[in-house]
Amino acid sequence: MGEHMVDFKPFPVGRGDALIIVPPFARLNAPTLGPHLLQAYAREAGFEVRVLYANLMLATVIGVDNYMTLCSSTLALIGERFFAASAYDLPPLGCEAEKMFTPETFFSLFSPETLTPERLRSFTQMHAPTPFSLDMPALKRLEAQAAPWADAVAAAVVASGSRVVGCTTMYEQTAASIALLRRVKRLSPQTITIIGGANCEGEMAEGIASLSPALDYIFSGESEDTFVAFLRQMQLGQLPIQRIIYGQPCQHLDDLPPPDFSEFYEQYEQYLPAEAAKLPQMSLLYESSRGCWWGQKHHCTFCGLNGQGMAFRAKSPQKVIDDLNYLLARFPTRWIYMTDNIMPHTYFKTLLPRLAAEVPGVQLFFEEKANLSLEQVLALKQAGVAEIQPGIEALSSSLLKRMDKGVSARQNVTLLRYARSAGLPLVWNLLWAFPGDRPEEYEETLALIRLLRHLQPPTGMYHLSIHRFSPYFDRPADYGIEHVRPYGSYAQIVPAGVDPAKVAYHFTASYPCGSHHCLDLIEEIWREVEAWQAAWQSSISLAPGIRIHTPPMLTVSREAGERWLLRDTRGLPGTTDNLQLTRSQVAAVMTARPFSPSAEITWALERKLGVILDGWYVPLVTAEPTLLREFEPQPKPITLQLAPIELYS
Numbered sequence: 001m002g003e004h005m006v007d008f009k010p011f012p013v014g015r016g017d018a019l020i021i022v023p024p025f026a027r028l029n030a031p032t033l034g035p036h037l038l039q040a041y042a043r044e045a046g047f048e049v050r051v052l053y054a055n056l057m058l059a060t061v062i063g064v065d066n067y068m069t070l071c072s073s074t075l076a077l078i079g080e081r082f083f084a085a086s087a088y089d090l091p092p093l094g095c096e097a098e099k100m101f102t103p104e105t106f107f108s109l110f111s112p113e114t115l116t117p118e119r120l121r122s123f124t125q126m127h128a129p130t131p132f133s134l135d136m137p138a139l140k141r142l143e144a145q146a147a148p149w150a151d152a153v154a155a156a157v158v159a160s161g162s163r164v165v166g167c168t169t170m171y172e173q174t175a176a177s178i179a180l181l182r183r184v185k186r187l188s189p190q191t192i193t194i195i196g197g198a199n200c201e202g203e204m205a206e207g208i209a210s211l212s213p214a215l216d217y218i219f220s221g222e223s224e225d226t227f228v229a230f231l232r233q234m235q236l237g238q239l240p241i242q243r244i245i246y247g248q249p250c251q252h253l254d255d256l257p258p259p260d261f262s263e264f265y266e267q268y269e270q271y272l273p274a275e276a277a278k279l280p281q282m283s284l285l286y287e288s289s290r291g292c293w294w295g296q297k298h299h300c301t302f303c304g305l306n307g308q309g310m311a312f313r314a315k316s317p318q319k320v321i322d323d324l325n326y327l328l329a330r331f332p333t334r335w336i337y338m339t340d341n342i343m344p345h346t347y348f349k350t351l352l353p354r355l356a357a358e359v360p361g362v363q364l365f366f367e368e369k370a371n372l373s374l375e376q377v378l379a380l381k382q383a384g385v386a387e388i389q390p391g392i393e394a395l396s397s398s399l400l401k402r403m404d405k406g407v408s409a410r411q412n413v414t415l416l417r418y419a420r421s422a423g424l425p426l427v428w429n430l431l432w433a434f435p436g437d438r439p440e441e442y443e444e445t446l447a448l449i450r451l452l453r454h455l456q457p458p459t460g461m462y463h464l465s466i467h468r469f470s471p472y473f474d475r476p477a478d479y480g481i482e483h484v485r486p487y488g489s490y491a492q493i494v495p496a497g498v499d500p501a502k503v504a505y506h507f508t509a510s511y512p513c514g515s516h517h518c519l520d521l522i523e524e525i526w527r528e529v530e531a532w533q534a535a536w537q538s539s540i541s542l543a544p545g546i547r548i549h550t551p552p553m554l555t556v557s558r559e560a561g562e563r564w565l566l567r568d569t570r571g572l573p574g575t576t577d578n579l580q581l582t583r584s585q586v587a588a589v590m591t592a593r594p595f596s597p598s599a600e601i602t603w604a605l606e607r608k609l610g611v612i613l614d615g616w617y618v619p620l621v622t623a624e625p626t627l628l629r630e631f632e633p634q635p636k637p638i639t640l641q642l643a644p645i646e647l648y649s
Contacts, residue, residue, distance in 0.1 A: 016048035017231055018164035019157060023176035025071045025079035026055040028064065029278070033285040033339060034197060035168050036259035041224040044257055047231045050162070051263045054153050054180065056271040061149050062142050064275060069133055070142075071172075075506075076100045077489040078139075079172025086147045086179035087212070088495040093143055095492040098136065146179065154183030158191065164234065165191055166219075170198035174208065174503070175493065182214035192216050192234065196223050199505070201307035202469065205244045207502030211494065221247035222290070222309060224256065253290065253315045258323040261331055283337040283365070284327050288351075289314040292341045294369055298404045300391070301479065302431070304467030304505070305341055314344040317351040324359045335386075337365045345369075348376055352383040359384070367391070371411045374632070377418040378625055385424070390415055392428040392458070395448050396441040397614050402434050404471075410613040413448070413620070414592070416455040421622040430461040430529065432522060435472070435479040435511040439518040446525050449532060451608050451620060453570045454554040457532040461525065466507040473507060484509040554609070555622045556586055566621065572608055579607075590619050590631035 020035040032053075039049040059067040070078050077100075084094035091097065134142070157165055157180070165184050167177035181193045196219030200208050205220035217240065219226060226247040233239055250256065261284060269276045291312035295303065299310070315323075324336060343366040344351075355362065363386040370390040372380075380388060390412075394400050397409040419426050432442065466472045466484060476484055486504030494500055501507075515522055536551045552570045559565050564581040566589075581589070588600030589609050595601070595617050604610045610619045619632070 015161040016050045017162070017234075018042070018047065018049045018166065019160060019162035020049060020051050021153075021157070021165065021167045021177070021180060022051065022053045022055055023167050023169070023173045023180060024055045024058045024082070025067070025172050025176070026053075027071070028055065028059055028067065028272070028275075030283045030285055030337065031259075031261040031264035032168065033259060033287065034170075036261055037256065038224060038227050040257040040259050042228055042231060045228045045231070047228070050160070052157065053264055053267045053271075054176075056267050057153060058149055060271045061145055064272065066134065066142055075487065075489065077172060077487075077493055080175045080489075080493040082143055083146055083150070083175035083179045084493045085143070086150050087175040087182065088178070090493070090495065092140060097139075097492075100489065100492070150176075150179040150183055154180055154187060157184055158188045163192060164194060164231070166194035166196065168197040169195060169200065169208070173197070174199050174211070178212045178214065182212055185214040192239070194219060194230075196220070196227075198307065199503070203502055204468070204505075205246075207499065207504075209243055210498050210502065216243070218244045219247065220244055221307075222249050223247040224250055249290065249309050249311055249313070251313060253287075253313050254319045258326050259286075261327075265331065280332045281335070282333055283335040284331055284333055285337050285339050286323065286327065287339045288320045288347070289340045289342075289344050293345060294342060294406060298406055299471050300405055301403050301471045302434075302464060302467065304469035304473060307469050312344075314346070317347065317354060320351055321354060321358050324362060328359070328362060334361050335363045335365075338367070340367060342367050342369060348379055352379045352385075355383040365389070370405075370407045370415050372415055372418065374418050374422075374625065374628055377415070377422050377424055381422050381424050387425045387427060388419075389427040392416075392426075393431045394441075394445070395430070396444045399434060399437060399441045399445075402436060403431075408614045409444075409448070410616050410618050413452070413455075413611070413613065413618055416452065417620060417622055418628070420455050421628055422625055426456050428456075428458050430458045430525075431464055432461065432525075433464045433513055433515050435481055435513060438514040439521060442515055442518065442521050442525060446521065446528060448611060448613075449525070449528055451570070451572065451611060453532055453535050453552040453572075454568075454620075454622065457536050458529060461529050466509050468505050468507065472509075476509065479511065481509045481511040553622070554620060556581065556590065556627065557623065558627065566609075568607075568609075570608075574606065575608055587631050589621050590623065590628070591617075592619055592632060593617055 020038060022032045022035060026032050035051045039051055042049045055067075062070075070082060077094075081094040081097065081100060084090040085092045093100065165181065167173070167181060169177050177195055181195065184191055185193055193215055194217045195208060195215050200218050200220045202220065205218045209215060209218050217230070219230075223245075224247075226245050230240065230245065265279060268279060289312065291310050292306055293312040294300075295306060295310050296312055327336070328334065355364075362384045364384055365387045366380070366385055367389045368380075368391075370392050372390070391405060391407075392412045392415070393403060393405060395409050395412055400407055400409065400412075416426070418424075430445070466481070472479055472481055473484065476482065484507050486500045487506045487508060490500035490504045494503060538550050538552075540548060540550050554566075554568050554570055556564055556566045562583050564583065564586045566576075566579040566581050568575045568577060568579070585600070585603075588598075589604050593616065595612050595615055601610070601617050604617075604619075605612070609621050610617055612618070623631075
């Protein structure tokens with residue numbers, strides 16, 4: 001066997017009307033939803049569609065750890081570089097591969113006079129904090145296996161006899177898709193090759209079409225109906241004339257059958273048997289809605305997730321319950337990752353109250369809007385929602401207004417407090433470098449986060465990226481944005497003659513930005529976030545091999561009768577670890593209300609037990625939910641009232 005021969009036994013995909021390939025660098029720890037939705041819809045129409053997890057096949061060849069490392073560096077587009085030679089006959093790892101990690105290549109967000117080289121390296125670390133453990137020689141050794149791997153997979157695909165072979169592409173899967181499909185076309189010119197997925201949305205479909213003549217058809221947008229119509233046309237020998245096939249948003253999601261993930265499990269055990277014990281802990285993906293109900297009203301300025309499918313549509317509660325029970329009965333997991341951009345708000349009354357009884361034991365992930373009440377947080381927890389991703393993004397109300405988030409800093413802090421009290425984990429980020437932002441907005445942030453060590457920290461702090469389909473991208477002049485251009489890496493991983501701007505999703509631009517001129521302050525916030533994360537991860541050893549998680553706390557509890565104990569382990573200056581309180585003190589500390597100077601509030605503020613945000617006293621102290629209910633009756637929905645701000649100056 002030669003130096004770069006690929007040593008694996010291809011999975012017997014079998015014959016069918018179509019084969020959909022999941023190429024690298026799709027995640028390994030869950031099936032991919034899109035191909036299985038098309039598969040299920042086509043099966044109902046009488047077509048046999050198979051799904052091949054080529055990403056698992058590559059992980060077999062290069063190793064799971066290396067594969068996961070290659071998935072971790074979005075800005076450098078490592079996944080696209082890995083297949084640049086195999087897909088486009090570019091140099092190995094693309095053009096100027098030796099510069100792929102230089103900040104100038106992929107982080108050209110500042111003018112040269114703004115940043116010293118040392119500062120630029122620091123901010124590159126902030127924006128992409130995951131260490132990249134492979135050096136250039138190691139990368140080149142792995143890349144040398146890309147073409148032999150693609151040859152072997154393409155040969156197995158052609159041997160399956162499928163008349164239609166397609167790839168799904170989102171994030172960094174395009175070059176791998178083309179590397180495979182060009183080989184399929186070379187081995188079997190009569191095979192019809194197709195490609196679809198998020199990277200084919202809107203204008204990007206034209207960019208994808210320009211990458212290779214080996215792509216016969218490009219599916220753009222939601223494709224259940226167009227894919228089945230295409231298969232019917234193929235049966236009749238009447239293939240479409242147009243190369244790009246545009247789909248329309250599906251209006252009746254209840255008509256979609258549940259996905260069948262069997263092939264993922266079969267192929268995972270085939271290719272990664274040493275990892276098969278992890279299967280019961282993996283999540284299944286499911287969607288209960290498409291579009292964004294908030295985005296229909298107010299499109300968050302930085303968000304490009306919905307492409308051209310913003311219109312919100314949701315499945316009925318009964319459909320969701322039936323589908324979840326179907327999936328959980330067939331596959332060995334209790335974890336469901338909901339791919340919705342935002343949970344349907346009606347589910348608080350219609351779906352969540354039924355889940356615990358009708359889908360017992362399920363553990364769900366949902367994305368949410370951040371203005372949740374305590375009762376809504378508890379409803380999520382009681383329904384089996386194990387984690388949510390609220391769109392917090394900032395702890396300054398004026399920054400949030402710039403984003404058109406429809407929430408305030410007060411609501412964001414309140415959610416952090418409710419979530420800690422209820423034991424509901426969160427996933428959230430801090431963003432910075434918005435058009436028109438001002439240093440004082442970050443000074444507010446720094447002062448606030450120093451008090452929040454007892455609440456769940458953000459996963460990171462990230463410089464704004466301008467995403468395709470976002471208002472910043474579609475209407476740059478409205479925000480003072482000029483010279484929108486794709487990340488520098490894109491030009492290095494596409495063939496000559498292709499416009500990088502047509503295939504790119506991540507862009508940079510020039511715009512007035514106060515935070516670019518207070519970088520010492522931004523670095524201080526970043527360091528504070530790191531300290532917050534470290535404090536949150538603290539633990540103590542109870543016995544050999546037994547540790548318990550001991551994050552800082554700021555909590556009040558009833559000791560006996562009308563005796564109350566406040567415990568504060570944040571370690572802040574001027575605070576006391578243990579403090580006996582009266583009922584009136586607890587009420588003063590725990591009750592959110594419009595700010596009016598008083599001795600009680602002054603006492604609470606001096607001890608850093610609350611803050612003033614948006615004209616309100618906002619308590620920071622957590623407690624058991626029953627105690628929160630006792631001292632903090634749920635207010636009416638908050639109407640955000642902020643003075644108008646300039647979007648840019």
